[in-house]
Amino acid sequence: FSLQFGNRTLILELKLNDELLPKDFTTSTYTDNGEIIMEKPKLQDRNHCYYQGKVRNIKGSHVIMSTCNGLRGCITLPNDFLLIEPLGADSSKHVVYRPSDRRLNNIESCGNEEHTDDHFSENVDKFAGMLRGNSPHRHKRQTSTEKKFLELLIVADKAQVSRSKHTRIELDSRVKELVNYLHGFYKKLSIHVVLSHIEVWSSRDKIPLKTNAKEVLNEFLSYRQNKIRTDSVDSPWRYTDNAQLLYGGSFDGTTIGMASVKTMCSSRSGGVNQDHQSNVFYTAATLAHEMGHNFGMHHDSSECVCAQNAQCIMAASSGFGSTKDWSSCSKDYLAQSIREGLGNCLLNVPDPSRLYGGPKCGNDIVEMGEECDCGGIEECSSLCCNATTCKLNPGAKCETGPCCLSCQYSPPGHVCRGTDNKDCDLAEYCTGFSANCPGNVYMENGSPCNNKQAYCSDGICLTHDMQCQGVWGDGAVSGVDICYQQVNKLGNWNGNCGKDLNGNFLKCTKENSKCGKLQCSGGGPRPMVGRDRYSFVNTIGGIHKCKTISSDDNATDVSDPGLVRDGTACGTMKTCNDGECSALPAMTCSATCNGNGICNNLGNCHCNRGWAPPFCNSEGNGGSINSGPITNKQSKSLNLYILVMPTKTRCIGSSSYLKVLLHTDTKNRTPIVMSITQPSRPPIVSTNVQNTPSRPPPPRPLAPPQVSVSVTPIRTAPPPPKPPTVPPPVPSFPPPNVQPPLPPPPPPTVPASKPPVPQPPAPKPSSTPSKPVVTRPPVPSFVSKQPIKPDNPTNNQPPPPPSKPPLPPAGKPPPPVSKKPTPDKVIS
Structure with missing residues (x-):
């Protein structure tokens, strides 16, 4: 236009x-x-x-x-x-x-009013x-x-x-x-x-x-x-x-x-x-x-x-x-x-089929029939996606997403959304066949948290201390119980259990006192929320001091951050609900998890490491049908087989080699290892272990790149048909009973039971096959606050027979890549 x-x-x-x-x-x-x-x-x-x-x-x-x-x-x-x-x-x-050309008859306002008048009283500070x-x-x-x-x-x-x-x-x-x-x-x-x-x-x-x-x-x-x-x-x-x-x-x-x-x-x-x-x-x-x-x-x-x-x-x-x-x-x-x-x-990202309208390549939204969408030709800088066709480049499986790494799917068990050590949250893991992280799930409402002193509410462990810190800053804690009982029974600005429909303050009973006005001590001198407010400091018995914040008479209780939030624990198996301390509904879901997991907010079992969903009653990878697997036992078994088998398979082509080891379940698109060598059953761990996910296993080596990418791509025609993927070559081994050339006379005597030692720097074949280098993906910095111990390959496989030399040590994984968080803007 x-x-x-x-x-x-x-x-x-x-x-x-x-x-x-x-x-x-x-x-x-x-x-x-x-x-x-x-x-x-x-x-x-x-x-x-x-x-x-x-x-x-x-x-x-x-x-x-x-x-x-x-x-x-x-x-x-x-x-x-x-x-x-x-x-x-x-x-x-x-x-x-311009909007300024119009005029209002009245000043229109939000009903969530907050106090702006100047007012002081004894022990009252306005900030x-x-x-x-x-x-x-x-x-x-x-x-x-x-x-x-x-x-x-x-x-x-x-x-x-x-x-x-x-x-x-x-x-x-x-x-x-x-x-x-x-x-x-x-x-x-x-x-x-x-x-x-x-x-x-x-x-x-x-x-x-x-x-x-x-x-x-x-x-x-x-x-x-x-x-x-x-x-x-x-x-x-x-x-x-x-x-x-x-x-x-x-x-x-x-x-x-x-x-x-x-x-x-x-x-x-x-x-x-x-x-x-x-x-x-x-x-x-x-x-x-x-x-x-x-x-x-x-x-x-x-x-x-x-x-x-x-x-x-x-x-x-x-x-x-x-x-x-x-x-x-x-x-x-x-x-x-x-x-x-x-x-x-x-x-929870909507499925592409749910988004309105037909696919339109170049709108930065992956829709039905599209493999990727990196925006218009001028703005697309992706190495994985063809902006003209919205199809992936040859060799690429994905373009972007928390489970997409260098145009390939991240391995199963890779943490794509951590918990940040929050009690009520559950981590999500990559599945190995999607670039998207599974939808966010968390513990069902009523699950105990904060050392069983509180209960989860919509994924948050609500405590009085946490809310006091939200109002008064670090160092603030909830006041003693007598503060709630003595102040909130007053039914005034300073202490109440909300207001009735006529705007009158409600007095708290003793049972409901911890569901009324939030009583705090410590923290900063100024409240961190809202516009100008009253701040009350109360002294109980000349010993206990607690402070509250409040609005004026016209304020509504639903907008008052000085009230205890719904879902906060107020007793054993009781939480606050609209100013009243109410009993939690009965929880029956977790009983279906056979003691090996807990229920998430969708009513499905989130299994501990080593147990399989949906009911945690058999050996498996942990997690839930919603979160993705915690571990990837199949990948560990495959890696073990790759390290042990080359001396027996020697010249077998890589394609047929992998075909023998892998059987693909086309329905679930998950590779299943057909190896008789299986990892030992993991130990049963506590129900909180899913919040500290294990290190993801190394992925299989990726196919070599099959397309060259220009720094400034010019997309005037669709790309050629995708050529067949060429798997990585199997390391070559010398034929049996063939010794490498020996150095000039006098030649050393080489015992038959020991392999000849190649002389550097000249590249000479060795009778000992090289161990493939396994590159591990970087572990996100948010996975765990605890240091992760490096794997010890010698603990994961039997020692080699005496007639064979020991395998060279595995390469160390690259250090975790962490991004420095952008500091929030400080308002002074």
Whole structure:
């Protein structure tokens, strides 16, 4: 598209947003008698018109556009921000304007308010919330750089349907346009938002919808929790990561949205958003803001820095300023949440068949029929992928991915996603036949952690100490029990168990006291979260001091980081749930693992090393059907055979040699070693061993390269057909009973029982075959904090017979390759 704006001509280069809708995208409505109607749009109905791209020849530009019934969208330039939409009902005429040209009647705000007034009282200090840098001992997980996908469910209430301009088709189009904007916002954070389902309350609302935003939020989250518990396994409510209500009414005051804080991937992951403007861009910005709260982001303070001329998405109040962007504080909050495991559900990469639309080579997305996709010809720098055909180069098995190393699959058992020593997480391992890491799994809810002093909740071991450190920094710990009992029974700003629907503080009973206000001691003098807040210091009995933070009377409990989080242990087999200490549900899954493993969050056994899934009742490689194998016993047996057998096979060709040793299971694509020499059965280990994976076995030698790659590839034609793979040659051996030439007379006497010794430096054959050099892949730095002992080959094979010389020592593996983590930005 070519766009004329003032004296400038802007040429928009757009690509269809292939990640917007999955192929199994569905919608649902309800009949008058309450029956649900689930619909999967036909292919012709799923053809959407939502694009993203850039302005030609303008670096740093970004375009989000809809071409449905005219052009609607936004154009971000280095020093400008423009909106475009049809002029009236005529879709052939458009208006381009800056948001600052419009004016608000009222200042619109988020319902998750945080205190900003100046106020002091005895033993009360007011501090600006600042997120400080990480301590030196904190390390980023690999998951901080993994591509993340958020599967979103949108609910439209009856008021949305009742709007005169919102027919069902128009409503669906408005939701898709909204999520297209949302995708653009979150793509800057390496999070790809996918619209998985739209639920329309066409006949009547499924929850009471009033004007109190907090009440609507609580009702909506309760509705989501109930749908997760009661719906069938294939219900979109069960496999989506986040749910947002698009509210057609108006909330009280200036509130236009509200959400739970730091609940992403849990059953309370969601928010409510008022559809408050005709231009859906502003509603999308509101939804991005509320979803930011789900990720653990708080409102921006004056210390938070946004891009030049941009309005911070997490500002407490919205406005028609300029482009929307994430502040430095928002990025730090997100990084902290990801480190704590909050984004576990985002690491499951959708299957290519689920992504919307047909394959389009050059969009950097591997789709059906493509072997790889490294982007356009100009931007592709891959040595593994042909950018013209989206096919792998000859000899390559993969292009990119955590289980792809130098265009080849990493061996089975190679750790592709570690646990960073987190109690509730489970490591994932490469399978040997895929470049992708298996989907993220973790221990089932209720599993004991923290030395059996806490319980896992959605992959996180929630403790009072951890939450105190999140508010007050390193060195902070939870206060003594008497602090919780004496302060939280007051039912005021200082101590409470949340608020009722009327905004009144609730007093904690003794049993629920550790589920109310978080009571801490130690740490820094200033809270690290939120905007300006009250800080209370309480002295109990003249001995015990504990401190809390709080907001003003208008704040909502769901946005208060000073409250104990749901899932925190409050007693034996009890955890907090909405301010109450509740008993954990019975756990029956792990009983099926025969004492040799534990259950993951998907209800499958994660077996200890040496036991085979799915029930851990037979010898195997450990792990689960979801995580990949912990070890690769087949590879160890194969390596042993390669070291021992050459003296017996001598001149047998490498192809037939491997054919005798290997039998391929075509269904599972896993090589099975047909060797009578099997490794000894590993010892039974504790259930926590899977968090410290073993060193991966060395891979088989790769085939020699069969194609030369130019530094600047010119792709004018598809590559020639892939030639057959030539296996590596077997080391040559001298024929039997043939001695190498001896040095000049007088010749030394060589005993018959000893092999002749070759004389360096002249290259002379030896009667002792050379041991193949086994190259081990580098061990990721995040695998284990413990040093890994090098293998001792002499312990893994029997000693050679006396008539044969000892094998030369195996080459040492290359040192582990570790990347220096990029330090987080420190806000001062």
